Amino acid sequence: MEDKVIVDGLTFVPYITRDRIQEQVCRIAGELRRDLAGKSPVFLCVLNGAFIFAADLIRETGINDATICFVKYTSYEGMSSSGRIKEIIGLGEDIEGRDVVIIEDIVDTGLTAKYMIDDLRRRKPASIRFATLLHKPESTKTGFQPDYVAFSIPPKFIIGYGLDLDGKMRNLRDIYVVEEPVCADKR
């Protein structure tokens, strides 16, 4: 793990190691295996941020007859949510009667999650489950609570393991958090 990562003039410091990520991937995969026993689920990976988490999680479940699909939305500009959700890649698959597992990188305001779930419900799936690598409960604007959460974190901006800053740093194997500026002593 790097001591720090500098990108676009911002410094990021180590936050969650690859070993801790792997432990949580295994835990959630085990829970999905148990909860989806006897079913042929649809895993829905939310691009771009969830691509690494989804690849690790789906393989770890060992569910070989799952369908794997991809969707893409945007809401973030730089380091904050614009509050507007735009669909970039929609769902082509017929999910009527299927058990769907949404796989996200991070739930922040919860607006993307709510938008997706409202859209998917109209397609009459048998069930919808939501798995996320990270959850920032204090940032919620919707009260949305994911079913499977690897890590609950405070409302800080993070990168790595699929998460980006303006398209960069998704390849990092560990997760880094933006360094807080040191406040001047006001005495």
Ligand code: 5GP
């Ligand atoms: P929400 O709709 O819940 O506000 O935002 C979800 C999306 O915002 C995530 O899929 C992700 O793309 C982006 N996002 C939220 N927080 C962070 C963060 O700390 N780091 C990065 N890189 N993206 C974030």
